[in-house]
Amino acid sequence: MTVAALDGVEVDYAARGRALGPFSLSLAQGEIVALVGPSGCGKSTALRLLAGLEAPTRGEVRRTPGRGETAVVFQAPTLAPWLSARANAALPLELAGVAGETARERAAEALDRVGLGGAEDARPAQLSGGMAMRVSLARALVTGPKLLLLDEPFAALDEITRRALADDVLALWATTKPAIVFVTHNVEEAVYMAARVVVMTPGPGRAAGEGAVDGPLPRPAGFRTTPQFRQTVEAVSDLLAAGGAR
Numbered sequence: 001m002t003v004a005a006l007d008g009v010e011v012d013y014a015a016r017g018r019a020l021g022p023f024s025l026s027l028a029q030g031e032i033v034a035l036v037g038p039s040g041c042g043k044s045t046a047l048r049l050l051a052g053l054e055a056p057t058r059g060e061v062r063r064t065p066g067r068g069e070t071a072v073v074f075q076a077p078t079l080a081p082w083l084s085a086r087a088n089a090a091l092p093l094e095l096a097g098v099a100g101e102t103a104r105e106r107a108a109e110a111l112d113r114v115g116l117g118g119a120e121d122a123r124p125a126q127l128s129g130g131m132a133m134r135v136s137l138a139r140a141l142v143t144g145p146k147l148l149l150l151d152e153p154f155a156a157l158d159e160i161t162r163r164a165l166a167d168d169v170l171a172l173w174a175t176t177k178p179a180i181v182f183v184t185h186n187v188e189e190a191v192y193m194a195a196r197v198v199v200m201t202p203g204p205g206r207a208a209g210e211g212a213v214d215g216p217l218p219r220p221a222g223f224r225t226t227p228q229f230r231q232t233v234e235a236v237s238d239l240l241a242a243g244g245a246r
Contacts, residue, residue: 001029002064003147003179004050009059010204011045018204020045022059025198025207027147030177032217034190036236037200037208037243043183046205047072047149050181063147068096070147071140075155077132079124079139085111086120089138096143110138113172130161134168141172148178152185166193170218187240191232192219199239208243211235 010021020042027033027050035043048054049061051072063070071092079088090107094100108120114134124132133153140148150169154162166189173180182193190197191213198210214228223229 002062003027003029003031004064005060005062006046006049006056007060007062009046009049009056009061011042011049011054012057020203020205021056023200023206024059025181027179027181029146029179031196032173032180032182032194034182034184034194034197035200036184036187036190036197036240037205038202038240039185040203041200042203042205043200044151047151047181047183050147051149065146068092068143069145070149071143071145072149072151073133073136073140073153075152077124077136079132079135081124084121084123085116085127085135085138088124088135089142092139092143106142107138110142111135113141113175114138114168129157130165133157133165137165137169137172141176144176145178148173148180150180150182152183154189155185162189167218169193174218187236188224188233191229191236192224197232197236199236199243201243209239211239 005026007024008022011019013019023046035046037043049056051070086104086107089110090103093103093106111117111120114137116131116134154165184190194213195217196210196212199208201208211232213232215223
């Protein structure tokens with residue numbers, strides 16, 4: 001079953017012309033797809049189209065998730081600084097009309113799932129970068145989305161935290177199996193996170209090619225050192241080079 005698709009989409013902006021396309025992408029139920037490409041190739045634009053935050057200039061966007069069934073996590077956690085971690089995580093539920101006490105209980109459960117049990121009352125200023133991103137993930141997961149869109153969520157974090165959060169996201173995915181699109185500049189991160197990696201050309205972004213990633217999800221310990229992981233990283237890197245990445 002197809003959860004979302006971009007069919008020959010193009011996006012033009014008055015100030016800078018064509019930003020994306022033509023570009024096509026189909027996402028199956030429970031599938032994890034990574035988009036990689038150089039800066040300015042339109043990865044985030046494609047994500048906004050899938051989220052329904054923007055409309056294409058040409059082409060078609062198809063989405064099956066209903067209201068409240070798509071969640072987006074951006075590079076910055078975008079937390080309300082005056083709210084606690086629990087209140088931040090509860091926001092999507094409250095906006096959907098879920099009763100306050102029920103929303104807070106579900107938010108606390110979501111925070112516990114991302115490893116922040118006991119930190120429900122902390123404000124964003126009291127959280128590390130990794131903890132703030134975990135709150136952002138909890139906020140995205142609290143509605144049980146069918147489509148989860150991740151726009152370079154680990155880019156500002158150190159390597160140790162990035163790797164820990166990658167494993168956390170995959171573990172969370174294993175419980176409810178949402179379809180995920182993961183945008184990153186990091187080839188190794190893309191291959192680790194996804195079952196399929198789509199490589200984009202420099203802007204206006206088109207598909208330069210794609211590669212399947214063999215191996216179980218979530219990833220077992222030591223997966224980054226396996227021959228299939230290294231070979232896939234090299235294959236994706238070659239696609240980037242062939243596509244004229246700069």
